[in-house]
Amino acid sequence: MSPSAEVPVATAGVSRVPAGDALLQVRHLVKHFTVGGGLFGGTPGVVRAVDDVSFAIRRGETLGLVGESGCGKTTTGRCILQLERPTSGQVIFEGRDLTGLDQVALRPVRRRMQVIFQDPYSSLNPRMTVGQILAEPIAVHRLITNAARRRERVHDLLQRVGLLPQHADRYPHQLSGGQRQRVGIARALAVEPALIICDEPVSALDVSIQAQIINLLEDLQAELHLTYLFIAHDLAVVRHISDRVAVMYLGKIVEIADRRELYENPLHPYTQALLAAVPIPDPALEASRPRPVLGGEVPSPLNPPSGCVFHPRCPIAVDRCRGEIPPLREITPGHWAACLLA
């Protein structure tokens, strides 16, 4: 399949978008990890961390990716960045399939695609000052070779993310969590990327600081025409920031739609359960709200259930669900769900 071909139907949500409008296309992405069978014996098994995932992100758009712990969100992000080599499938970024490229060929691509991590504490080198942290990628990618100009650029970056020039001389441990996350964002911006993968960028921050960082990400997107893949488990935050939202469960996308459509008219029982489980900060409303609790837990990706992977927990499952794998289908225009009954 050549990268310039029409986006295949399975590339949910943008089926009628010409391929050229998509900055990133993920096609049938699979990532399996082999575990066990080593030192500690046990039968070797295959963790199906990402199991046939397809989606596309348009230029300037924010795609939210939600799902419970271990469902494969981070692995999807790492496969896009080629930090993890996919088992199969394609990652087409700015028109090129990255899965076949070697490290040398990937270098210029890495500049166009950056990542912001959840944990601002561990993702910054503790022995470097903020100024050094920000100058390093600029030097490595030879964006600015003159040291004085580089310092200027660092100050410009600090200002952009709401920090002060004097923060350049601080070490990460001398900053608060919110400030460290600002440094993480500035570092991602330093190389002028087109796409930023934000992996739980506000989950470790206090609520009052989360709003600051979300506003900052939105401002930067507008100013710099950035495209985001926004990975998070907080459904309210994802609704706020995303244009479209994909819901993952056990390595698969079970639903993907425009933000509004997904939250107002969720079609997949898992999405419905997720939304019902979110407590709303209003005691009067909570007292009157039905509270169906989804039973059971996410099964192990080592041994996923047959048929629809959600069937052991699904409140409306029928016999058929145990045997048939529901394909991701376009139920209404732009709204895709993987449920036999949707």
Place this chain on the structure above:
Amino acid sequence: MPALAVARFERRLCRRNPVLGGGRKERAVRRATTVGRGAKPPAECDEVPLRGATLRGVVGTLLEVRNLQTHFATRGGVVRAVDGVSWDVREGETVALVGESGCGKSVSALSIMRLVAAPAGRIVGGQILFKGRDLLRLGEEEMRRVRGREIGMVFQEPMTSLNPVLNIGRQLTEGLEIHLKLSPADARRRAEELLAMVGISDPGRRLRQYPHQFSGGMRQRMMIAMALACNPSLVLADEPTTALDVTIQAQILELMKDLSRRLGVAMLIITHNLGVVARYADRVNVMYAGRIVERATAREVYGRPRHPYTLGLLRSVPRLDEPRRARLTPIEGQPPDLTRLPPGCAFAPRCAFCVERCTREAPPLAEVDAGGHVSACWEAARLERVGEPVR
């Protein structure tokens, strides 16, 4: 069920009023009668209170924290983690302690259990009255009994509070044998019951497993079983679901709430999640920089916040029940360094309502209306005029 205490547990379950197990509506009615100082006991009393013979509206105070001060000596100076804090929990009630990380929530809970890490950490003042006794004056032996039996505790990270090399069964039966003096066989039977009670299936097999063989949600269920093992009258739950996924969080919170209702156990829920508080707490204490800045019933705090920090918190979170806003409204700035608290109101540098007096004088926690709603803000009256502030 041989031992006396176990029989007591059973009795309590048997005395369960059908209303309690009933639908949401009944529960809401029942809850409304338990909330607030001014709330009257229900007129006709088929509402059998589960613990003690008193009615919910007039039940006594179970735990009263008075002017608690817990400080840590660090290289950077004295951290006033808990700086003169007073609050209480009544029998059978669920009280929340909310605030940002580092504001002193965990240290408050640890102080009650007298588990503050010495020598750096010290309770330097105040009283902790539990059923009328000052826990700070108890001997270590007596305190151990309080910890094991009378006050249960559930932590955010169950893995760090479970013993990785002891099987689940042993961790449960140990306390039962020591505190309830059960025989090993009885303790085992009781342990199975406890696991079943918290929704762990096949308890016989599960008791032989080790913590690492449990998922995060199951470990938290196990912690709850341990906390409830000896029929405590109070459970302190410090961020009990913060490490869990939203569907598992909902399971665990429903379980805790259900058990606390059925067994009449009072709960202190410590969390930074405003949604969790709204769903489960009767009364709320909002903490900032080592102090309580606002306290009221949950409905009051959310519906008519009278402290700028509470108002700011409520405004800063996106909500699923409201139209999406174009922009979030954060609280600007950062929480203060607890070793260098400003002289006046600790919130002043971030406060939109700040007036000149705020930077000089610390506002006391004062009543803002008759229903027991208190706020530590010089401008609390102005907040009332903000009108419907949250929406």
